[in-house]
Amino acid sequence: MKLDMLYFARLKDSFGMATEQLETEAASVDELLTELRQRGGHWSSELAAGKAFRVARNQELVRLDATLSDGDEIAIFPPVTGG
Amino acid sequence: MKLDMLYFARLKDSFGMATEQLETEAASVDELLTELRQRGGHWSSELAAGKAFRVARNQELVRLDATLSDGDEIAIFPPVTGG
Amino acid sequence: MQPFTVRIQHEGFDCGAEIARLSGNPACGAVVSFSGLVRDYGDRQNIAALELEHYPGMTEKSLYAIIEQARQRWQLQAATIIHRVGRLALGEAIVLVVTASSHRKDAFAAAEFLMDFLKTEAPFWKKEIQQDGSVHWVEAKASDQHAAGRWQ
């Protein structure tokens, strides 16, 4: 299936990209993260288990066990700092 | 001694006056109130013991046992309702 | 700029200008304002206007004292209290409190504290004028006493 990936703020800078389309068989956010970490470098360090980052599926915050469907918009970003 | 008396809001309306100069021997606010109540009518009903009113001496709220001095500005008024 | 200001006046005020005046300090990240307006109901219904009386002299003194208390409790860089007196029509602003701080919690707490004490300590009295012309002094609210009490 295909996912529309979005990266924001520090993660966008670290990964060197703001968006990508990802072909994956990951069934959950957790599996997706494992796959991204395998890219190594900033991907493995920024998305390490203890790191503070958030995942949104179709513009709603979700937990690691959230499931994925074809065409989902998945955003990964640092804790927010607006206001 | 002489006191400059001020009455505000509903008490001003009830007493039919906003200010007066009072010649008195009252040593405390309590004694002054007893004297005013002796005028009868609205004076005794508005200043009755259970009634909610406030007394300020020289523009600071005081309790009934506050003492009085010649020339004091004594204001009596209902609980405030501004803001 | 005079950072702590109290004004008692008949005329209206410009909320935006007062907030802007306290927004100039580069150390202040947070500005909170409270505007109190004449509502169409209060103790009675169908209110057309309020008439506000105060105790000149004591009013200013008590408001500066309240600001002083707020400054002892919170980090407060500036504060403005404007309270109108005289006749105020429906929808007009009665009171404005503006607080400025480095921290939003302080700005919020100080503004709410100033309002709670204004409602229970500052010598202002409101008279409601109904649409049919009848006039009544507003009674003090137990809820305002309670709100002020929680800061003690």
Place this chain on the structure above:
Amino acid sequence: MQPFTVRIQHEGFDCGAEIARLSGNPACGAVVSFSGLVRDYGDRQNIAALELEHYPGMTEKSLYAIIEQARQRWQLQAATIIHRVGRLALGEAIVLVVTASSHRKDAFAAAEFLMDFLKTEAPFWKKEIQQDGSVHWVEAKASDQHAAGRWQ
């Protein structure tokens, strides 16, 4: 008038006009505003400007959801949230929250609640630009998490 409004924009806003817009309801006696401004210090010192990024679409959605939560908790007649994005110089306003209610406690609580959630839930990120040109992403504050937590 649209009583509940969220706006994300590059351009500045007129605080006074936004407060006036929510002051027109004759049932609303209380209007509270919060303005957040660019300070000269944050995570670092000597800040010259901020650069604000957001997640278009999700931002608006999350802010309307936060307003919905506030309406369930407090009597709220109207609320406005304006949050700027892009580059903002020292002293400029970043965010404005305005709440209008019949009761001042509700207006205060809702404004503070909206700000606390804005700081912890809405997808905005700040970059500090120092006077010497160095640039750093702002780190999320534990104190903001704590502030938001007290409403739960």
